[in-house]
Amino acid sequence: MVLPEPLEAQDGPGDIQMFRTDGLTVAVWLHTEDDTGGQVAWGGQCLLCTGGAAESGGTSIGYAASAGVGSGDPAELYVMTEGAVTTLDGRDVPSLELAVEERRFVVFLDQRAGLWGVHGPDDADRIDVDAVHGGAGSISGGDGPAPWVVSLIPPDAEAVLAGGGVEGASAELTGHQVLVAVGDGTATPEVEVVIDGERQALTSYVHAQATEAGVGDPPVTWRSTVEGFLWLDQGSSTEALSVEEELADGRAVLLPVAGGTLVVVGGWEPRAGEVAVRIGDDAGGRWEAATSVRVRELVDGRPVTVLGLPELSATEQAQVTDVGTVPGGARDPEPLGLTDVQVVPLGD
Known part of the structure; x- marks a missing residue:
């Protein structure tokens, strides 16, 4: 049996090594209890987006793999190390950190790719990545006693946070307001936006921007x-x-x-x-x-x-x-x- 030639590793951000061949990108890093080498998340569309950890000689190796769609490049891989966010190619992605009642959130916005992401407080290795629609987005988590939602507010829109058992914090990220809201178990965070004088749920606005063509009555x-x-x-x-x-x-x-x-x-x-x-x-x-x-x-x-x-x-x-x-x-x-x-x- 003839074995294929081994691939040469390329340096990625932090301690991550990456391998590329024929539309497939694989990132690997040393996964220890104290240092994961950076949390990772795929963004964009791909045929295969997977990752995890494998044992090799008593050492835990973290990995993430992505196969691109058609002839396109593999989906972007975001790497988070000490609160900073970069891509596998070393491109810095604007990010910020917000805390609500000692719960820490890291939010990033990749305007070039039209994607944004949230590293929430519930899972140390999980990063949620989603598309930006109409300059907005909504990512939620924490289904237990303290549900949370992170909102990306469209420029020139006013955000309204439902009161009663909900605590929030906000900051600006590349011209967008980022609003983090955490419920106390008796209330689920709800965020509304006022756009051109009309008040609506942010999730409804994002859904309309994602699915509507922008013309027609009723909308196409x-x-x-x-x-x-x-x-x-x-x-x-x-x-x-x-x-x-x-x-x-x-x-x-x-x-x-x-x-x-x-x-x-x-x-x-x-x-x-x-x-x-x-x-x-x-x-x-x-x-x-x-x-x-x-x-x-x-x-x-x-x-x-x-x-x-x-x-x-x-x-x-x-x-x-x-x-x-x-x-x-x-x-x-x-x-x-x-x-x-x-x-x-x-x-x-």
Whole structure:
């Protein structure tokens, strides 16, 4: 039997060693009672996210492995050592520490990856990582006598903490308020936010941002399935877009919906700045600014951008040719260069 060539270890943050091959990343560290080498957590989407500890020659070795989706890189691995958070590649991630009644929480926000995480007080090795939706997030734990919730508040929103048996602490992290709330066993922490004068539960806001496309009356919702389809639903109307065909790179789908128009672009994540849609040719066309921009992840790991527009006439729908972003200081958008825009009525 021919054994494969051994992989050469690479230095990671702290005492962690990492190995990479063919889309697989494995991190290992010495796991002792006094020094774990840093707690770890995977973020993002992966086919395999696993970890644990194994005994070797009387020594406990901690490990974490991740296999990427499709041709994408493996999901990001976050390493927490003495309250500081870094990635396997050594990139520092902004973090802070908050304490409520001697219960210590470490919270980090990775704006580049669109992820945030919480190291709670209940499990020394557990870190919860979740996606940021609409600049917000909610992570909870401690189901016993002292339930807790950590809230990432959207910029320019006001947070409201339910009283009566709930203690809280807050601080700012990269422009977001982080609010930690701990119940006393008689009350479960509840956090609400006031956005544009409207008060709602933070969890409801996060859910809407995660599932709604940002346009339509009633709102259009979306879901990506492992079978390779992006489903769009509005009331009883539904449409399935093929990830490999209709949402292939360079292609887009326009969907007229009740209360607006959707333009769905696969494989594109616009840079920061105004996003617009091109209606008409170079001679007599115009750029229409998107009223909403939602970037999500398809099942194959590629981004998908859903743009909202006002209702367009049938003639205008057929004239949509491209999308683009306005760079800082520029006047006109830079076109993406779409090769095909297909008009698909929702529910046809």
